[in-house]
Amino acid sequence: MEKEAIIRFERVTKIYDGQVVLDDISFDIERGKFYTLLGPSGCGKTTILRLIAGFTEPTEGTIYFHGKPVNHIPANKRQVNTVFQDYALFPHLNVFENVAFGLRIKKKKQAEIREKVMEALRFVNLEGYENRSVQEMSGGQRQRVAIARAIVNEPEVLLLDEPLSALDLKLRTEMQYELRELQRRLGITFIFVTHDQEEALAMSDQIFVLNKGKIQQSGTPKEIYDEPVNRFVADFIGESNILRGVMLKDYLVEFAGKRFMCVDKGFRPNEPVDVVIRPEDLQITTRAQGKLQVRVDSQLFRGVHYELCCYDEDGNEWLVHSTKKAEVGEEIGLYFDPEAIHVMRISEEDGEKIDEN
Amino acid sequence: MKTSIRNVYLLPYVVWIGIFVVAPILLIVYYSFFDIEGKWTLSNYKMFFTPIYLKMAASSVWYALLVTFFSLLIAYPAAYALTKTKHKQLWLLFLILPTWVNLLLKVYAFLGIFGTYGLANAILAAVGIGPKQILFTDFSFVFVSVYIFIPFMLLPIFNALEELNPSLVDAARDLGASAWTTFRRVVFPLTLDGVKAGCQAVFIPSLSLFMITRLIAGNRVITLGTAIEEHFLVTQNWGMGSTIAVFLIIAMAAVVAVTGNRKRG
Ligand SMILES: Nc1ncnc2c1ncn2[C@@H]1O[C@H](COP(=O)(O)OP(=O)(O)O)[C@@H](O)[C@H]1O
Numbered sequence: 329m330e331k332e333a334i335i336r337f338e339r340v341t342k343i344y345d346g347q348v349v350l351d352d353i354s355f356d357i358e359r360g361k362f363y364t365l366l367g368p369s370g371c372g373k374t375t376i377l378r379l380i381a382g383f384t385e386p387t388e389g390t391i392y393f394h395g396k397p398v399n400h401i402p403a404n405k406r407q408v409n410t411v412f413q414d415y416a417l418f419p420h421l422n423v424f425e426n427v428a429f430g431l432r433i434k435k436k437k438q439a440e441i442r443e444k445v446m447e448a449l450r451f452v453n454l455e456g457y458e459n460r461s462v463q464e465m466s467g468g469q470r471q472r473v474a475i476a477r478a479i480v481n482e483p484e485v486l487l488l489d490e491p492l493s494a495l496d497l498k499l500r501t502e503m504q505y506e507l508r509e510l511q512r513r514l515g516i517t518f519i520f521v522t523h524d525q526e527e528a529l530a531m532s533d534q535i536f537v538l539n540k541g542k543i544q545q546s547g548t549p550k551e552i553y554d555e556p557v558n559r560f561v562a563d564f565i566g567e568s569n570i571l572r573g574v575m576l577k578d579y580l581v582e583f584a585g586k587r588f589m590c591v592d593k594g595f596r597p598n599e600p601v602d603v604v605i606r607p608e609d610l611q612i613t614t615r616a617q618g619k620l621q622v623r624v625d626s627q628l629f630r631g632v633h634y635e636l637c638c639y640d641e642d643g644n645e646w647l648v649h650s651t652k653k654a655e656v657g658e659e660i661g662l663y664f665d666p667e668a669i670h671v672m673r674i675s676e677e678d679g680e681k682i683d684e685n
Numbered sequence: 686m687k688t689s690i691r692n693v694y695l696l697p698y699v700v701w702i703g704i705f706v707v708a709p710i711l712l713i714v715y716y717s718f719f720d721i722e723g724k725w726t727l728s729n730y731k732m733f734f735t736p737i738y739l740k741m742a743a744s745s746v747w748y749a750l751l752v753t754f755f756s757l758l759i760a761y762p763a764a765y766a767l768t769k770t771k772h773k774q775l776w777l778l779f780l781i782l783p784t785w786v787n788l789l790l791k792v793y794a795f796l797g798i799f800g801t802y803g804l805a806n807a808i809l810a811a812v813g814i815g816p817k818q819i820l821f822t823d824f825s826f827v828f829v830s831v832y833i834f835i836p837f838m839l840l841p842i843f844n845a846l847e848e849l850n851p852s853l854v855d856a857a858r859d860l861g862a863s864a865w866t867t868f869r870r871v872v873f874p875l876t877l878d879g880v881k882a883g884c885q886a887v888f889i890p891s892l893s894l895f896m897i898t899r900l901i902a903g904n905r906v907i908t909l910g911t912a913i914e915e916h917f918l919v920t921q922n923w924g925m926g927s928t929i930a931v932f933l934i935i936a937m938a939a940v941v942a943v944t945g946n947r948k949r950g
């Protein structure tokens with residue numbers, strides 16, 4: 329049997345002051361998974377979380393919790409808790425009282441409150457900080473307090489709005505591991521918001537890629553990385569070479585003035601398409617052996633690989649990640665397998681974008 | 686060198702404070718030690734601790750408390766509603782506007798409204814309650830005072846509410862708090878400084894009201910403010926007037942000291 333969805337969005341639209349912020353969004357959230365909402369700033373990620381938390385109601389469509397519509401259920405009656413983007417810790421309360429806030433509302437016994445708060449603080453490695461003022465704490469510590477304050481209520485779903493974006497790189501990587509580990513230990517559903525694609529790929533079971541209030545693609549990190557459905561996703565998820573091309577027939581695509589074998593099919597004959605080749609799928613070789621002939625324009629050493637920026641005769645830019653070194657100005661060949669080519673349908677929006685440019 | 690330049694800039698302020706604040710206070714203290722014939726005495730202070738003046742002081746404090754309480758009761762929800770409206774700065778301006786009108790004008794306007802043939806009685810008559818004595822009652826005194834002081838309560842509370850991070854309210858709701866609990870546990874404690882500032886701005890001047898007491902309350906309400914006015918202008922007993930003023934100043938300083946420790950940490 330299909331797993332039961334905890335949360336379901338059915339054709340949800342949100343309009344603020346005449347501006348469509350979420351456009352006809354549908355998805356299911358299952359128990360115990362780590363979900364990520366990924367998209368550029370302003371695409372509507374926070375709005376989705378606010379709809380789930382109950383701070384705002386959809387303009388159209390229905391939100392279900394365990395199959396029951398909850399559009400009009402206020403935030404304080406929902407089994408979800410939020411870790412806010414700015415943490416939103418209560419400045420007039422100390423760490424203990426911040427974490428105890430939800431339990432006090434539920435009128436739990438003092439002894440139980442104490443025990444649960446201490447356990448939550450232990451969970452986020454903040455033992456011994458309970459009497460601190462939240463104003464004295466660092467960004468990373470505040471964030472842990474915010475997480476403890478949320479999980480102490482044992483929610484079914486934890487919403488996290490860009491919780492790591494205010495942290496420096498080292499702490500951020502550390503917290504990525506900790507959050508993922510926390511989700512496994514608690515076994516509850518996390519819905520995590522970020523605009524950082526590496527973070528999303530590293531942490532998630534399931535990613536929703538959003539742009540302009542629409543879900544562009546949903547899938548596992550690998551699916552999203554390997555099989556982007558359109559130019560936006562391919563571009564947003566890591567560096568790629570994206571070109572206009574024509575699908576001549578099944579398994580044969582034309583781009584950069586040449587014809588190539590590929591593994592894609594199911595397009596109309598001569599359908600215009602977008603073609604993606606990841607920089608790490610391109611190998612440097614001699615001009616004769618290469619499928620493409622390019623000239624190296626610049627080269628950067630990136631630690632694990634060299635990053636080459638090349639141009640072919642038509643002026644298309646090619647980004648190459650190679651363990652082999654090349655010389656700037658050198659004429660080289662680029663080789664790739666048919667599997668490295670990923671062909672995508674052109675979406676309407678992308679068409680517009682091209683026309684504008 | 687630098688500090689001396691800064692001192693030069695400070696000079697006009699120091700002179701101003703010296704002439705218009707410090708000197709008058711010293712003068713008041715000085716006068717409080719003289720009786721009506723101009724002889725040095727402590728009798729004014731003895732006099733203050735007689736039942737007449739103590740009752741007057743108690744009544745002043747009582748009315749000031751009433752005025753402060755009702756101003757707060759009205760201004761807090763008003764300020765809260767104001768922060769939720771669209772053109773809040775404009776609405777705020779409308780609510781602050783009456784403070785630009787001279788106090789006496791406003792008081793005279795109320796004399797008209799509350800008078801026997803005024804608007805208030807016309808309305809009472811129309812709904813069948815019939816004309817009532819409104820002017821020269823405690824009610825009218827408190828009502829007009831509250832009307833006059835509300836903007837001074839409203840403004841600091843409005844500012845405190847505006848400064849409140851809205852995601853704190855979301856956080857409280859998220860953790861299960863009802864709207865009322867959110868107000869009690871989060872919004873009110875975090876706007877307490879604004880409330881204190883507002884209470885100061887209302888309580889202190891309403892301790893020494895005198896114009897309204899005479900015109901609206903018809904001298905039914907006798908406060909320390911009225912007594913000071915009497916002593917200076919009618920009985921010409923400057924010594925006693927000054928003594929009462931000294932106690933008023935002490936009371937105000939006490940209020941500021943108690944409510945004044947704003948912005949901790
Ligand atoms: N309360 C609101 N009133 C009006 N517009 C809003 C409101 N909240 C969000 N928006 C608009 O909705 C869009 C999406 O916002 P948001 O969900 O915060 O994006 P993200 O979190 O992905 O950066 C933005 O253009 C923002 O201006």
Ligand SMILES: [Mg+2]
Nearest residue numbers: 373374413489
């Ligand atoms: Mg956001």
